[in-house]
Amino acid sequence: xxxxxxxxxxxxxxxxxxxxxxxxxxxxxxxxxxxxxxxxxxxxxxxxxxxxxxxxxxxxxxxxxxxxxxxxxxxxxxxxxxxxxxxxxxxxxxxxxxxxxxxxxxxxxxxxxxxxxxxxxxxxxxxxxxxxxxxxxxxxxxxxxxxxxxxxxxxxxxxxxxxxxxxxxxxxxxxxxxxxxxxxxxxxxxxxxxxxxxxxxxxxxxxxxxxxxxxxxxxxxxxxxxx
Amino acid sequence: xxxxxxxxxxxxxxxxxxxxxxxxxxxxxxxxxxxxxxxxxxxxxxxxxxxxxxxxxxxxxxxxxxxxxxxxxxxxxxxxxxxxxxxxxxxxxxxxxxxxxxxxxxxxxxxxxxxxxxxxxxxxxxxxxxxxxxxxxxxxxxxxxxxxxxxxxxxxxxxxxxxxxxxxxxxxxxxxxxxxxxxxxxxxxxxxxxxxxxxxxxxxxxxxxxxxxxxxxxxxxxxxxxxxxxxxxxxxxxxxxxxxxxxxxxxxxxxxxxxxxxxxxxxxxxxxxxxxxxxxxxxxxxxxxxxxxxxxxxxx
Amino acid sequence: xxxxxxxxxxxxxxxxxxxxxxxxxxxxxxxxxxxxxxxxxxxxxxxxxxxxxxxxxxxxxxxxxxxxxxxxxxxxxxxxxxxxxxxxxxxxxxxxxxxxxxxxxxxxxxxxxxxxxxxxxxxxxxxxxxxxxxxxxxxxxxxxxxxxxxxxxxxxxxxxxxxxxxxxxxxxxxxxxxxxxxxxxxxxxxxxxxxxxxxxxxxxxxxxxxxxxx
Numbered sequence: 168x169x170x171x172x173x174x175x176x177x178x179x180x181x182x183x184x185x186x187x188x189x190x191x192x193x194x195x196x197x198x199x200x201x202x203x204x205x206x207x208x209x210x211x212x213x214x215x216x217x218x219x220x221x222x223x224x225x226x227x228x229x230x231x232x233x234x235x236x237x238x239x240x241x242x243x244x245x246x247x248x249x250x251x252x253x254x255x256x257x258x259x260x261x262x263x264x265x266x267x268x269x270x271x272x273x274x275x276x277x278x279x280x281x282x283x284x285x286x287x288x289x290x291x292x293x294x295x296x297x298x299x300x301x302x303x304x305x306x307x308x309x310x311x312x313x314x315x316x317x318x319x320x321x322x323x324x325x326x327x328x329x330x331x332x333x334x335x336x337x338x339x340x341x342x343x344x345x346x347x348x349x350x351x352x353x354x355x356x357x358x359x360x361x362x363x364x365x366x367x368x369x370x371x372x373x374x375x376x377x378x379x380x381x382x383x384x385x386x387x388x389x390x391x392x393x394x
Numbered sequence: 395x396x397x398x399x400x401x402x403x404x405x406x407x408x409x410x411x412x413x414x415x416x417x418x419x420x421x422x423x424x425x426x427x428x429x430x431x432x433x434x435x436x437x438x439x440x441x442x443x444x445x446x447x448x449x450x451x452x453x454x455x456x457x458x459x460x461x462x463x464x465x466x467x468x469x470x471x472x473x474x475x476x477x478x479x480x481x482x483x484x485x486x487x488x489x490x491x492x493x494x495x496x497x498x499x500x501x502x503x504x505x506x507x508x509x510x511x512x513x514x515x516x517x518x519x520x521x522x523x524x525x526x527x528x529x530x531x532x533x534x535x536x537x538x539x540x541x542x543x544x545x546x547x548x549x550x551x552x553x554x555x556x557x558x559x560x561x562x563x564x565x566x567x568x569x570x571x572x573x574x575x576x577x578x579x580x581x582x583x584x585x586x587x588x589x590x591x592x593x594x595x596x597x598x599x600x601x602x603x604x605x606x607x608x609x610x611x612x613x614x615x616x617x618x619x620x621x622x623x624x625x626x627x628x629x630x631x632x633x634x635x636x637x638x639x640x641x642x643x644x645x646x647x648x649x650x651x652x653x654x655x656x657x658x659x660x661x662x663x664x665x666x667x668x669x670x671x672x673x674x675x676x677x678x679x680x681x682x683x684x685x686x687x688x689x690x691x692x693x694x
Numbered sequence: 695x696x697x698x699x700x701x702x703x704x705x706x707x708x709x710x711x712x713x714x715x716x717x718x719x720x721x722x723x724x725x726x727x728x729x730x731x732x733x734x735x736x737x738x739x740x741x742x743x744x745x746x747x748x749x750x751x752x753x754x755x756x757x758x759x760x761x762x763x764x765x766x767x768x769x770x771x772x773x774x775x776x777x778x779x780x781x782x783x784x785x786x787x788x789x790x791x792x793x794x795x796x797x798x799x800x801x802x803x804x805x806x807x808x809x810x811x812x813x814x815x816x817x818x819x820x821x822x823x824x825x826x827x828x829x830x831x832x833x834x835x836x837x838x839x840x841x842x843x844x845x846x847x848x849x850x851x852x853x854x855x856x857x858x859x860x861x862x863x864x865x866x867x868x869x870x871x872x873x874x875x876x877x878x879x880x881x882x883x884x885x886x887x888x889x890x891x892x893x894x895x896x897x898x899x900x901x902x903x904x905x906x907x908x
Contacts, residue, residue, distance in 0.1 A: 240861070286480055289476055322755075347851075359762050383526065384526030
């Protein structure tokens with residue numbers, strides 16, 4: 168427990184927070200990686216996932232891809248891209264995106280599939296065009312599931328970004344590996360705690376966003392309120 | 395109004411849902427397509443608004459083949475009510491009813507006014523306008539479904555087992571109101587059901603289908619009960635089991651109870667002059683609604 | 695390919711270490727999750743805390759957890775026990791929900807019938823509730839197996855043996871084939887375990903075979 172106390176002291180030391188490689192800068196860097204990777208991954212995965220969910224085409228491939236991707240070892244992808252793309256952010260960022268795409272893709276089409284088929288059938292029978300079904304029904308009703316996928320993707324990237332310091336990227340993982348190399352256990356443990364806090368905060372933010380994404384009519388249905 | 399000309403529907407997996415089907419649905423009538431599940435009745439109905447396209451043959455609306463019409467535009471001219479209402483869960487009652495007028499570009503205020511009229515027409519309390527579907531009872535949801543189907547003032551209303559999922563008491567009330575509504579607005583209604591009591595209670599014309607949409611009998615409710623065309627019709631109506639062969643019996647309090655061949659009470663006979671003759675609905679005595687006085691019937 | 699042929703003993707060694715770390719974690723997760731999931735299912739009060747705790751657990755990145763655990767359980771930083779415990783915790787976090795969901799999904803008629811037939815509670819749980827919840831638990835277990843095998847490699851940056859050492863070694867020495875071998879073997883191992891669980895599930899729950907055709 169003494170070690171834990173020293174780690175907390177390391178985190179709280181103001182001298183460690185400032186400067187270009189201070190905790191503040193590294194945290195922002197870590198968060199920046201995460202947001203950038205999730206945005207890029209979403210730009211790729213959401214249109215494909217919506218297309219799969221809306222048309223039902225390519226579903227088998229999407230399921231197989233997102234299932235197999237769970238087996239991909241993050242460290243393996245990270246070292247592979249680093250070796251192929253060299254020093255710099257391109258390697259790690261490519262790895263982050265590869266690892267973030269499957270859960271967003273799966274959530275995008277799963278969200279559409281969770282929409283009651285009878286609702287869509289009725290809407291088409293009222294004269295909704297395909298685009299109107301997509302934007303007015305499938306997108307809003309599938310949004311909560313999609314936000315859940317973005318949440319998993321963000322957590323995946325936060326974890327992988329910690330590892331990325333191993334292949335030369337920035338972020339909070341820097342301290343972790345520096346501490347490992349110099350046998351500075353307080354630094355190693357302190358930075359680990361910081362990553363955990365960052366992940367939990369991000370998780371909480373996405374949980375709130377997920378709740379906000381549920382349309383009101385569906386919220387009342389879940390509460391089981393009846394007239 | 396609606397005409398089927400030698401329509402056949404073969405699905406991709408090879409099953410033939412409809413085989414060489416022809417029928418005329420006269421303007422302003424309420425025609426019931428009845429039959430067991432899988433007989434092709436829903437497929438036939440969905441051909442009218444091009445939710446299903448026939449493999450061969452034609453479906454005409456006002457003498458024009460629907461195959462030449464844009465499906466989206468066509469559907470906005472035809473009301474559609476389905477089982478479990480199919481309401482949008484994330485839209486309020488008012489927004490759901492205003493769906494088609496809004497799709498047709500009616501402005502918000504006019505749509506809102508129309509919504510109010512529709513809710514009154516189908517007997518919905520105006521206070522429910524801002525509720526979500528999940529906050530309504532099954533019967534209320536179906537009323538919203540009917541209001542939505544009628545909101546754009548369509549010439550044709552398609553109803554696919556709309557009252558199948560509500561309890562019997564509410565169902566018979568909804569059926570009674572639908573009859574009344576039909577008399578009021580005169581829309582051509584095509585109604586699909588597997589429930590023969592419902593068909594007898596609602597239809598001006600009933601078309602009873604066997605598998606492959608083969609017409610077993612077509613006629614008025616009275617013709618069905620008085621002159622069933624064959625054994626299939628008799629079985630479907632329950633005539634073979636004596637369910638519609640009714641006899642009078644005198645109950646303890648002096649009223650006359652009507653019982654079927656098994657002695658099960660079907661209703662109480664009204665005074666000969668106490669009840670207006672509802673000639674169009676001979677099946678009404680046997681409908682699934684409340685049966686007052688059955689407790690007093692002997693042998694019950 | 696040459697690299698693979700030249701290093702077969704090394705690869706076998708790493709694969710063995712990988713299995714010796716991940717399999718105990720998967721088993722332990724299953725053993726712990728069943729009673730925990732039952733508690734969450736049976737006592738509404740515990741449902742929220744257990745599932746929230748599981749969710750938070752799952753949000754914690756693996757490497758920091760490997761480093762924080764030694765302080766809590768008194769092991770060394772490079773001890774393989776840390777990885778086994780951490781992987782078990784992740785497995786529990788996922789499986790508890792599956793067990794609770796599976797038990798929640800047991801048809802009340804089946805449970806009611808078992809009660810009416812006079813089953814004593816524990817026997818009913820083991821012979822009626824648990825088997826009927828089986829398919830849901832199995833699908834959770836499959837996810838756990840795959841992600842455990844994959845996560846196991848992360849310990850390599852701390853020097854803990856697994857297929858992950860092929861990544862760190864390959865990266866340090868610039869051998870692409872070594873990294874690729876590690877990735878392929880990890881994925882193959884994960885998917886093989888997944889298939890094995892499907893087959894075991896069919897043997898243990900023959901009544902699900904009709905539905906599991908896909």
